[in-house]
Amino acid sequence: MEEKKNIPINGGYPLHTFEEVEAIYQNYISSPEDRKQIRAAYDFILEKHKDQYRKSGEPYYHHLVEVAYIVASLQAGPATIISAFLHDVVEDTDVEVEDIEKRWGSEVAKIVDALTKIQRLKLSKLDAAEFEAEDHRKILIGMAKDIRVIIIKLADRLHNLRTLGALSPERQNAISKETMDVFVPIAHRLGLDRVKSEMEDLCLKYLEPEKFSEITKLLSHKAKTMGKSLDSIRKRIADILFENNIHFEIEARVKSIYSIYAKMYMKGHPFDEIYDILALRIITDTAMRCYEILGLIHKTYTPVPGRFKDYIAMPKPNMYQSLHTTIVSGNGNFYEIQIRTKEMDEVAEVGVAAHWAYKENSGYNSRREQQEIEDKLHWFRDFVSATNESAESADFSNISRDIFEANVYVFTPKGKVIELPNGSTPIDFAYRIHTKVGDSTTGALVNGVLVPLNTVLKTGDMVEIKTSKNSPGPSEGWLSFVRSAQAKNCIRKFIAKKNADVLRIEKIAKGRQSCLDAFKDRGIDEPDMMELIDSPKVLNYFHFDNIEDLFIGVTNRKPIPAAILEFLKIKKQVSLNVLGGQKRIAPSNTPVYCRGGGSRLAISLANCCTPIPGDDIVGYITKGKGISVHRKTCPNVAKEENRLINVYWRSDIETSTYPVDVYIEANDRPSLLVDILSTLSVAKVSASSLHASTNNTNFVVTITCTLMVSDAKRLSDIFNIVQNVPGVFRVTRMIH
Ligand code: MN
Numbered sequence: 001m002e003e004k005k006n007i008p009i010n011g012g013y014p015l016h017t018f019e020e021v022e023a024i025y026q027n028y029i030s031s032p033e034d035r036k037q038i039r040a041a042y043d044f045i046l047e048k049h050k051d052q053y054r055k056s057g058e059p060y061y062h063h064l065v066e067v068a069y070i071v072a073s074l075q076a077g078p079a080t081i082i083s084a085f086l087h088d089v090v091e092d093t094d095v096e097v098e099d100i101e102k103r104w105g106s107e108v109a110k111i112v113d114a115l116t117k118i119q120r121l122k123l124s125k126l127d128a129a130e131f132e133a134e135d136h137r138k139i140l141i142g143m144a145k146d147i148r149v150i151i152i153k154l155a156d157r158l159h160n161l162r163t164l165g166a167l168s169p170e171r172q173n174a175i176s177k178e179t180m181d182v183f184v185p186i187a188h189r190l191g192l193d194r195v196k197s198e199m200e201d202l203c204l205k206y207l208e209p210e211k212f213s214e215i216t217k218l219l220s221h222k223a224k225t226m227g228k229s230l231d232s233i234r235k236r237i238a239d240i241l242f243e244n245n246i247h248f249e250i251e252a253r254v255k256s257i258y259s260i261y262a263k264m265y266m267k268g269h270p271f272d273e274i275y276d277i278l279a280l281r282i283i284t285d286t287a288m289r290c291y292e293i294l295g296l297i298h299k300t301y302t303p304v305p306g307r308f309k310d311y312i313a314m315p316k317p318n319m320y321q322s323l324h325t326t327i328v329s330g331n332g333n334f335y336e337i338q339i340r341t342k343e344m345d346e347v348a349e350v351g352v353a354a355h356w357a358y359k360e361n362s363g364y365n366s367r368r369e370q371q372e373i374e375d376k377l378h379w380f381r382d383f384v385s386a387t388n389e390s391a392e393s394a395d396f397s398n399i400s401r402d403i404f405e406a407n408v409y410v411f412t413p414k415g416k417v418i419e420l421p422n423g424s425t426p427i428d429f430a431y432r433i434h435t436k437v438g439d440s441t442t443g444a445l446v447n448g449v450l451v452p453l454n455t456v457l458k459t460g461d462m463v464e465i466k467t468s469k470n471s472p473g474p475s476e477g478w479l480s481f482v483r484s485a486q487a488k489n490c491i492r493k494f495i496a497k498k499n500a501d502v503l504r505i506e507k508i509a510k511g512r513q514s515c516l517d518a519f520k521d522r523g524i525d526e527p528d529m530m531e532l533i534d535s536p537k538v539l540n541y542f543h544f545d546n547i548e549d550l551f552i553g554v555t556n557r558k559p560i561p562a563a564i565l566e567f568l569k570i571k572k573q574v575s576l577n578v579l580g581g582q583k584r585i586a587p588s589n590t591p592v593y594c595r596g597g598g599s600r601l602a603i604s605l606a607n608c609c610t611p612i613p614g615d616d617i618v619g620y621i622t623k624g625k626g627i628s629v630h631r632k633t634c635p636n637v638a639k640e641e642n643r644l645i646n647v648y649w650r651s652d653i654e655t656s657t658y659p660v661d662v663y664i665e666a667n668d669r670p671s672l673l674v675d676i677l678s679t680l681s682v683a684k685v686s687a688s689s690l691h692a693s694t695n696n697t698n699f700v701v702t703i704t705c706t707l708m709v710s711d712a713k714r715l716s717d718i719f720n721i722v723q724n725v726p727g728v729f730r731v732t733r734m735i736h
Contacts, residue, residue: 007056011163015062016069018042024072025081034078037104041085042068044103048093056166063159064088070155074192074350079104080148083111087152090116114149115156117460140182150186154195157183161202176203191318191351200258211265215257218271222278223254229329230278233301237280237337240296248293249283253338275304275326276336283345287312290323290339297337301327304334312344319347411462418463424483425454427474430465431487438490439474439670440467454481470667470727472699473498498670504552505673509690511551518561522570526686527657527708532568534684541567547681591656592629594619594647602626603647605658608736609634612658614712619647634735657708659688660715664703664722665730668694672701675725683721685709701727704734 009015022038029035045064052060068084076084082104089095090112097116101109118140140153157179164172180203187196205212234250241248255277263269282293290312297303307326315321322340329335340348408420410429420428426444430437443466444451457463474491482488519529532538534547542559544550554561591613592603603619609631611617616632621643629647630637637644666672673692680687690705709715719731 007166009056009058010062010066011056011165013066013162016065018065021065021069021072021081024069025076025078028075029078031078038078038081038085041082041104045085045089048089048095052092054163054166056163060088060092063163066159066162067152067155070158070195071152074151074155076148076151079107079111080152082108083115083148084152084155086112087115087156088119091119111146111149111152114146115152118149118153140186147190150190151192154183154187154192158195158199161199164202164206172206176206179203180207187351189318191320191347193320193351194349197256197258201256204258204261208261211261212257215260215264215271219254219257219260219277226278226333229331229333230280230335233327233329233335234280236300237282237297240300241282241293244292244296246289246293247285248289251281251283253279253281255279275307275334279336279338281338281340281345283340283342285341287341290341293339294323294325297325297327297339301329303327307336312340318351320344322348408457408459408461410457410459413462413464420457421483424457425481426451426457426463426465427453427478427482427491428484428487429457429463430467431482431490432484433465435490437465437467438487439494440469440471441474442466442468442471453478468667470669470699472668472694473670494670501671501674504548505677507552507555508548508677509551511554514554515551515561515564518565519570522565524570525657525708526688527684530684530686532570533564534681538564538567548678591650592617592619592647593650594627594645604628606630606634606636608636610658610660610706610733612660612709612711612715613649614715617647617649619645621645631735636735657686657710659706660709661734661736662705662707663730663732663734664705664728666701666703666725666728668699668701669727672725672727673703676703676722676728679721679725680707680718683718685718 018039021042022035025038026035029038042065046061049060049064054060054063064085064087067087068081071080071084086100086104086108090097090100097109097113100112140150160175161179164175167175179199184196184199184203187193187199230252234252238248238250241250255274260271260274260277263274264271284290284293304326307324309324311320311322311324321344322338324336324338326334326336408422408424409417410420411417412433418429418432420432426446427438427441430441430444441453444453444455445464445466446455446457446461448462448464474494476491476495478491479488482491515529515533516526519525519532524532530547533550539546539550542550542553542564544553553559554564592605594603603626605611606620606628611629611631617629618632618634618637619627619629620637620640622628627645627647664676666676677687677690686708688706688708690703692701692703694701707715707718709718715733722728722731
């Protein structure tokens, strides 16, 4: 048998019954139907959780009644109390959300559904290193979508903390830490001071047990020594207010253990220098009265300079209003006095719940209530606007439309949280990760399933992006469904650049052609032209960095080709021999010969397989047009054995270039053509024609081009170079 720890029932807190919950809400909920539905929820969970027990050994329903008790104390409406009872029933029993909807309607079903999803997320079990507390809070709020869900979640956590004694020390620590990181800031922002303070004290007990008990001891000593003088101040003030006919209540209040801990260990104040450990709180009717009371107190006691704070004129962001002053008593002790109205006190204690508290027959409308809360809570506005793209945040009406649906929070596969505007898709997600990821996205998995790229993401989705360096890049169509301004900008930028690339290629080709025409006029073919003009001398003279820019310049007629010829001092009909004094054969003179009878026939190189020196060749005797030279592998002559004749490359020819038709296949990507062209240019290979087309289903680009090459060895070098251009997977010679 496992040894049972001696755990007090309900963590030592008073255990409540359903009737006690009922006694609270009956004060403000009188509708018989609402009361019946709440009772039905209690009966329902009693039955459904009947065989379940908490770690402490208590029946499970205790927890549900306590959570309902906490939300009823905050004057929650019937839907909230019902949902508080039902908050674990979908997660822990066979009940489905649809069952809840049938019995209690869609409002309750939505709240319970959100609570179930938050529960399933198991925030505390996510990798802490990857997961910021800030993200926890955003996810919680993003998933809640309704302030009532958050209130129930806070009540749920508060009760779990009260009964934390039943869990292992590791769990106690983890839950306390998570509470401090996630739930306490939310409670603080909502102004739920009572909940926040109790959570902090409970967590401190587990996180810093020694300091917790040290402060507890100091505090009880202080109460003993100073309690008496505080009491006499209380009586004196009461007398003064009574004499002045002011309606008031006055109570003593002790600073929370956690607040003292924070002052001592986070701000470094010794216990004896914390002046507001014991305070008096005076509650009156109107704000005017508050100032009046302050005046009377300052007349009687000396105020401590610099400790007066007017939160009535300048409320805190969480709507807290009060006057604070610190006075010196006759024995030299300092006491803080807080003065506020009844309404201000309610807001201070229960924060947003004071505004949100259920008011029967007031036409309660959760959407309107949320709007009201939003208007009052600057924090929500800050929260929302801080998380929106700056371009979009200009549209404030858009933001205030629905604060809880303004953002979705999704996970990377590593558990990192990414925040996106509502309606975002995997493409928005990809661009939020990195521009490069967005630009190379080819597919997306949401919760492990391959989905279309325009799928709308929901909070809690786990998104994985498939990328490929061969991706064609973003398409214009993406603009129709992406939501974030960031993604839109990136896509537009990419498309603009692509268009500019295409334009650039066109301009280069046009300029090259103009030069070619001009040089051909002077009897200079392309390779020689390239040798002449792709030189530092020419480029420097015309102020271009490279030959491509020079061609673009030519297209823009700055300079015109004649100016280049002029600079090179090339006149018409200049002999090619000027080029390094080489002896060249005329282009019309074929570098192939045959022996015997064929020697008198005209010999030409076939256009279908474009042979070049070094290729294995064969001659084909055409009908009346002499001999055409084919590669031996050319299928056009394979079956013509009796018309074939042996031909040979001349060994005495000087370097010239011959057209070779080449076929390139590549995966499409931005700048592919530019890269291929510039690679050829660097290798000093000219292309006399180039045609590219893209297959829109597999994004493979096929390029056919005619390269000017001297021989087979050189061609194989060129193939190697082109093969190394990223994306290119096939380079072959063509046979037409
Ligand atoms: Mn629970």
